[in-house]
Amino acid sequence: TKQYPAALSAYRRALAHWRGAPIIRFNRGITYLHLKRYPQAEDDFRGAVTKSPAFGAAWNNLAVVQVRRGHYPKALRSLQHALRRRMRSPAVWNNLGAVYLLLRRPADARRAFERALKLSPGYVPAWRNLELLRTTAQGQVPPPQLVLASRDGRTLGR
Numbered sequence: 380t381k382q383y384p385a386a387l388s389a390y391r392r393a394l395a396h397w398r399g400a401p402i403i404r405f406n407r408g409i410t411y412l413h414l415k416r417y418p419q420a421e422d423d424f425r426g427a428v429t430k431s432p433a434f435g436a437a438w439n440n441l442a443v444v445q446v447r448r449g450h451y452p453k454a455l456r457s458l459q460h461a462l463r464r465r466m467r468s469p470a471v472w473n474n475l476g477a478v479y480l481l482l483r484r485p486a487d488a489r490r491a492f493e494r495a496l497k498l499s500p501g502y503v504p505a506w507r508n509l510e511l512l513r514t515t516a517q518g519q520v521p522p523p524q525l526v527l528a529s530r531d532g533r534t535l536g537r
Contacts, residue, residue: 386410401431408440412447412529420444428460435464439471442478443527451481469495469502470528476508477525480515488512504528 408423
């Protein structure tokens with residue numbers, strides 16, 4: 380409901396009872412992500428994957444925050460972790476393609492977007508990013524309209 384201060388307060392209380400609980404850290408990380416408080420979001424997603432290394436959605440969201448902070452190689456590593464846990468996630472493949480574009484690896488980006496669409500043919504973020512790739516000259520800095528997908532189902536522009 381976008382009541383972020385109340386959510387942060389509730390997560391703080393929950394963490395007092397269940398110290399370091401990965402799902403609480405994950406949910407609070409999403410709140411920080413929407414507030415554009417990226418250092419705090421990154422800390423929470425990293426805390427979630429430290430406690431629960433198989434938490435693929437937390438790896439994905441950690442990568443989204445790392446992209447926001449301009450840490451593209453770190454985002455690539457986080458998405459590789461996510462793919463080891465969630466190979467059938469079009470969102471993770473889409474985000475991998477976006478990171479490849481940011482790293483100026485258009486062929487890898489195309490393959491990742493196509494993999495997302497193979498898993499989910501109607502997946503709009505991958506369609507949009509693939510179209511951006513097609514209209515972007517090779518080696519050119521990717522356009523700011525790249526679409527990333529966070530675990531809560533929302534799409535976020537770069």
